[in-house]
């Protein structure tokens with residue numbers, strides 16, 4: 129069995145690692161000349177780190193991540209603590225079996241990419257065509273190269289070429305929310321080490337600020353703003369660099385420590401936030417979508433990349449189980465993964481509003497709920513229903529799904 133993966137982002141690289149671990153031949157093609165990730169933060173909760181445990185890479189990801197022990201929710205106008213979640217390595221591992229880790233994106237992708245055997249990943253390769261027939265599937269690249277395999281995985285992000293070519297046009301949906309992302313080098317923070325362990329978040333009416341670890345040498349700041357219009361930006365839906373003064377202008381009335389954090393980043397990247405409407409189909413013949421190509425998700429429960437990792441795990445299991453029938457394997461993958469990823473997509477949309485409520489009564493109710501939820505690790509996202517996201521073992525659930533399916537067809 130040979131898999132062609134298009135896209136070398138987090139979803140594509142983890143898929144390549146999982147499929148190699150399962151013993152398949154893999155070729156990965158990325159259009160960028162090297163690691164495409166920018167330097168900001170990404171978190172993996174226990175439902176994701178347990179996948180690395182299974183493929184023998186937990187120690188590697190632990191070595192490049194930080195087990196943020198404490199996340200404080202703070203009042204935007206006073207800095208007073210609304211709630212404190214204890215969610216570090218030891219707590220998550222005790223309660224959920226795997227750690228909660230935060231990474232610098234670029235560093236994480238470098239370390240994971242290094243685990244792929246030579247010859248698997250090919251950079252500077254833009255896929256422009258996909259063809260399939262009964263015997264094989266082929267990716268065609270801008271430079272004329274053709275790669276053939278038994279299955280082709282489109283892990284090429286929210287504006288996926290594979291999706292457009294095989295499944296048709298899907299327009300990304302602007303959420304009306306924009307992230308302003310800044311980075312502070314460790315050299316600017318004499319007490320940098322203490323911030324590896326502590327994250328702070330300031331939910332404010334229509335805005336949300338997060339300060340957390342973003343790699344060995346960096347702290348990440350993300351200010352989210354709701355009610356935004358693309359036509360107000362000179363760069364429309366594209367990311368753009370903006371000044372620190374512009375971002376400070378959004379938080380003039382905020383408490384001093386939040387403003388102090390914001391002032392420490394030399395500049396910000398303005399990042400309009402898009403997702404896609406849930407798809408009804410991810411697999412067609414020998415082609416399947418994975419990660420953001422299948423289910424681009426808003427970042428408000430920090431599960432977009434994590435869902436791509438769950439996809440990768442399930443894809444490996446489906447191909448292993450039905451290795452002589454790759455088309456059926458991709459359908460099994462779709463049938464198992466689509467409902468959960470869709471649920472996460474919809475929950476992230478709902479949560480994007482909940483994080484940036486404007487009505488004082490609703491804010492009060494939410495903060496009370498956060499205080500209550502912070503008593504348990506599974507209340508990390510401020511809602512006890514998050515248990516279904518965190519306390520999830522995709523390999524175990526896949527086996528349960530297959531068993532249920534077999535039971536249903538025997539009955």
Ligand SMILES: Cc1cc2nc3c(=O)[nH]c(=O)nc-3n(C[C@H](O)[C@H](O)[C@H](O)COP(=O)(O)OP(=O)(O)OC[C@H]3O[C@@H](n4cnc5c(N)ncnc54)[C@H](O)[C@@H]3O)c2cc1C
Nearest residue numbers: 135137138139159171255284285419420427430432433434
């Ligand atoms: C502000 C923000 C914060 C986030 N925080 C978190 C978090 O804490 N935790 C989490 O789990 N998720 C988070 N996410 C979501 C996460 O970043 C994405 O879900 C994840 O990066 C998607 O990975 P992917 O590999 O599917 O797609 P991408 O990262 O988009 O990678 C797709 C790759 O395909 C390549 N490509 C595209 N077209 C072609 C082509 N034609 N040929 C070859 N290559 C191609 C691209 O260059 C790219 O490298 C966040 C997202 C945002 C916006």
